[in-house]
Amino acid sequence: MSKVTTATEAVKAVRDGDTLLVGGFLTAGSPETLLEKLLTESTARGLTVVSNDTGTEHTNMIKIMKQGRVVKVHGSYIGANPVTGQMLIDDPDSVVLYPQGTLAEKIRAGGAGIAAFYTPVGVGTVVEKGKEKRTFDGKEYLLETALRGNVAFIKATIADKAGNCFMRGSTKNFGAIMARAADYVVAEAEKIVEVGELDPELVTVPGIFVDAVVPSEVKAPLKTYV
Numbered sequence: 001m002s003k004v005t006t007a008t009e010a011v012k013a014v015r016d017g018d019t020l021l022v023g024g025f026l027t028a029g030s031p032e033t034l035l036e037k038l039l040t041e042s043t044a045r046g047l048t049v050v051s052n053d054t055g056t057e058h059t060n061m062i063k064i065m066k067q068g069r070v071v072k073v074h075g076s077y078i079g080a081n082p083v084t085g086q087m088l089i090d091d092p093d094s095v096v097l098y099p100q101g102t103l104a105e106k107i108r109a110g111g112a113g114i115a116a117f118y119t120p121v122g123v124g125t126v127v128e129k130g131k132e133k134r135t136f137d138g139k140e141y142l143l144e145t146a147l148r149g150n151v152a153f154i155k156a157t158i159a160d161k162a163g164n165c166f167m168r169g170s171t172k173n174f175g176a177i178m179a180r181a182a183d184y185v186v187a188e189a190e191k192i193v194e195v196g197e198l199d200p201e202l203v204t205v206p207g208i209f210v211d212a213v214v215p216s217e218v219k220a221p222l223k224t225y226v
Helices: 007-013 032-041 060-066 082-090 100-112
Strands: 019-022 047-050 070-075 095-097 116-119 133-136 139-145 149-160 182-193 212-215
Touching: 007 032, 007 182, 007 212, 032 060, 032 149, 032 182, 032 212, 047 060, 060 082, 070 082, 070 100, 082 095, 100 116, 100 139
Parallel strands: 019 047, 019 149, 047 070, 070 095, 149 182, 182 212
Antiparallel strands: 116 139, 133 139
């Protein structure tokens, strides 16, 4: 059964108060078609966004945030999105920042059914505030809990109609793990092929984790960030 649908139909999965996982890093792997439809054809509000960087001033996520529809962010790097930075200034509790590897592991753990894990990253810094600390073999670790979402938007280089996805290079950043950590997963694909045309050796995300596939129509702007 084909999982191919339209972006307009796919964004209907996002409801008020949902936690939305958004794959990619800056413009690499950013699901811009889905974000554009969320911006223009969805009224979902009160969203919690889990995104490494919440996009840039040139991508659609910032436009969604300017509408006041995002109330909380879990991320790692926010320097390219001034709206997220302003949220942090206005209400420090609205933005939770993590070391990048910790954020990735929190999402991976959510997809693997692991409730929490211990990591040495952040010990002795502001990251440890309010977190349980334990010592193993003479070394201190912080307890980090898993992150999951109601919906995930990810970007694929190629997807077949059954949802099997190939992500090229750095476009797989966060998208590959987010596909396993949400209740409903939408893959935006640059190219959609018939089942059997995608070499199984190239599959980054198996179709069992993907609920819908949409064609990519909006490209993220190319820009270099230092």
